[in-house]
Amino acid sequence: MIFQLNKITPKEHAGTLVVLYGNEVSDRSLPLAKRELDYLKSRREQDASAIVRFDRLPDYLYFVNFDAEKPASECQEKLRRSAAKLVAMLRELRINEVTLTAEGTLPEEVVAFVEGMVLADYRFDRYKAKPENHVEKLVIDRAFLSQQELDANQRLWNRIFWCREWVNTPVADMNASDFADELQLIANDLGVACTVFDKKKIEALRMGGLLAVNKGSFDEPRFVVLEYKPANPINQQPVALVGKGIMYDTGGLNIKPDDYMQEMKSDMAGAATMASVLFAAADNQLPVHLVAFLPMTDNRPGFNAYAADDILTMYDGTTVEVINTDAEGRLILADAIAYAVDKYHPELLIDAATLTGAAVRAIGTFGIAAMQQNAANPLSLLRVVGDQVYERIAEFPFWEEYDELIKSDMADIKNCGIAQAGTITAGKFLAHFAKETPYVHLDIAGVAYFSKAQHYYAVGASGYGIRLLYAFLQTYDIMKNNTPVVS
Numbered sequence: 001m002i003f004q005l006n007k008i009t010p011k012e013h014a015g016t017l018v019v020l021y022g023n024e025v026s027d028r029s030l031p032l033a034k035r036e037l038d039y040l041k042s043r044r045e046q047d048a049s050a051i052v053r054f055d056r057l058p059d060y061l062y063f064v065n066f067d068a069e070k071p072a073s074e075c076q077e078k079l080r081r082s083a084a085k086l087v088a089m090l091r092e093l094r095i096n097e098v099t100l101t102a103e104g105t106l107p108e109e110v111v112a113f114v115e116g117m118v119l120a121d122y123r124f125d126r127y128k129a130k131p132e133n134h135v136e137k138l139v140i141d142r143a144f145l146s147q148q149e150l151d152a153n154q155r156l157w158n159r160i161f162w163c164r165e166w167v168n169t170p171v172a173d174m175n176a177s178d179f180a181d182e183l184q185l186i187a188n189d190l191g192v193a194c195t196v197f198d199k200k201k202i203e204a205l206r207m208g209g210l211l212a213v214n215k216g217s218f219d220e221p222r223f224v225v226l227e228y229k230p231a232n233p234i235n236q237q238p239v240a241l242v243g244k245g246i247m248y249d250t251g252g253l254n255i256k257p258d259d260y261m262q263e264m265k266s267d268m269a270g271a272a273t274m275a276s277v278l279f280a281a282a283d284n285q286l287p288v289h290l291v292a293f294l295p296m297t298d299n300r301p302g303f304n305a306y307a308a309d310d311i312l313t314m315y316d317g318t319t320v321e322v323i324n325t326d327a328e329g330r331l332i333l334a335d336a337i338a339y340a341v342d343k344y345h346p347e348l349l350i351d352a353a354t355l356t357g358a359a360v361r362a363i364g365t366f367g368i369a370a371m372q373q374n375a376a377n378p379l380s381l382l383r384v385v386g387d388q389v390y391e392r393i394a395e396f397p398f399w400e401e402y403d404e405l406i407k408s409d410m411a412d413i414k415n416c417g418i419a420q421a422g423t424i425t426a427g428k429f430l431a432h433f434a435k436e437t438p439y440v441h442l443d444i445a446g447v448a449y450f451s452k453a454q455h456y457y458a459v460g461a462s463g464y465g466i467r468l469l470y471a472f473l474q475t476y477d478i479m480k481n482n483t484p485v486v487s
């Protein structure tokens with residue numbers, strides 16, 4: 001989508017025009033007759049979220065109402081959802097050039113609406129002979145938005161686009177080394193430092209978890225470290241972002257039955273998310289020193305695949321009894337977390353991972369299952385900004401009783417516990433490797449990939465979590481000032 005900021009005079013406008021309007025609509029500046037205006041008002045009273053279309057062939061005029069009385073975050077989310085409805089209407093009529101103006105709106109409301117349009121317009125149609133209709137050009141009334149604000153947001157939306165593309169791409173077309181190469185290219189372009197560890201290096205580092213999961217695969221593993229260090233960062237020690245990069249999860253020898261394997265190309269969404277967040281921060285020069293740690297491999301039952309009962313020695317020396325080869329994400333993440341802590345001493349470590357089906361069963365597809373160790377404040381801030389951008393977080397308990405559930409008879413710990421509390425024991429497994437480092441675990445299994453379209457998310461990869469973490473980093477200094485965040 002190409003954007004342009006222009007001066008708009010609705011009454012003289014030619015082409016399809018969208019008018020966003022708050023609680024009042026005046027007839028002074030709008031190209032509406034008195035009867036039309038009355039109609040609009042009555043429709044608004046019947047249904048506050050209705051989008052009203054007037055046909056001015058060959059052009060169309062759309063009126064999108066929103067409730068400015070609502071709390072800001074709710075109002076903005078309604079705007080994103082209305083934008084998705086509008087995009088569906090435009091798609092039906094194959095309209096691909098639109099002008100947007102507004103009445104009585106704040107810049108953040110216009111941003112939310114445009115964000116909804118951009119996110120909703122996405123389709124994974126690279127593999128189709130005939131791509132779907134897209135909004136190719138959006139002209140925005142410059143009275144409502146500055147170029148600077150638009151540009152910064154556009155760079156963020158572009159990162160969400162690429163995250164979705166990577167996650168939607170089948171493993172046959174993107175394995176661990178392809179993904180690493182792609183990240184390297186972008187990093188070079190942005191001036192972000194990028195180190196790609198190949199199998200030899202990973203062996204030398206004795207990352208027993210990543211190597212074990214990779215044993216059944218034809219393709220080599222990769223471990224990518226991205227570092228963005230601005231000139232005057234507000235943090236002395238970096239914030240570490242760790243992402244699960246399972247390029248495909250068959251389950252391994254504990255192979256996934258029936259249709260459970262479907263959609264498992266999305267098992268690298270954590271890595272895609274964290275790379276995208278770091279790149280977005282670099283794009284917009286946020287003053288936070290960040291390092292991303294991205295372990296990558298597919299999980300397959302081939303060759304000399306690792307097996308249940310195997311005992312692995314991880315990067316930090318911890319021994320792990322394998323109970324189930326399908327609990328592979330935590331094995332590759334454990335090495336990445338231990339490495340991050342050992343080499344970078346981060347002041348905060350956050351991971352994102354499509355880690356457990358149990359997270360989806362617990363809270364569905366409406367948010368992220370989160371846990372923390374020594375990081376109550378960062379998680380509170382994440383909750384607050386999550387509500388604001390509507391990428392929400394549900395905090396799970398992290399009581400010490402759960403630690404018992406992953407103790408092993410054969411090794412230090414085991415890679416899964418009992419049937420209960422599977423999301424939490426997975427988090428506990430990872431927290432073992434974070435040690436004293438303030439640690440937030442984000443299980444994004446329910447939100448990274450949608451089987452059914454939902455609002456401004458098409459079927460497939462969502463990029464959920466990028467806006468959350470970006471907003472978190474934007475407000476990170478609030479937390480650094482040591483003021484407890486209340487939510």
Ligand code: BES
Binds near residue numbers: 328329
């Ligand atoms: N990648 C899956 C988790 C998953 C399931 C993500 C559904 C998204 C949708 C993960 O590697 C896995 O297989 N977890 C197992 C763990 C179990 C063996 C302890 C699970 O959740 O069933």
Ligand code: ZN
Binds near residue numbers: 251325327
């Ligand atoms: Zn698995």
Ligand code: ZN
Binds near residue numbers: 267
């Ligand atoms: Zn997995």
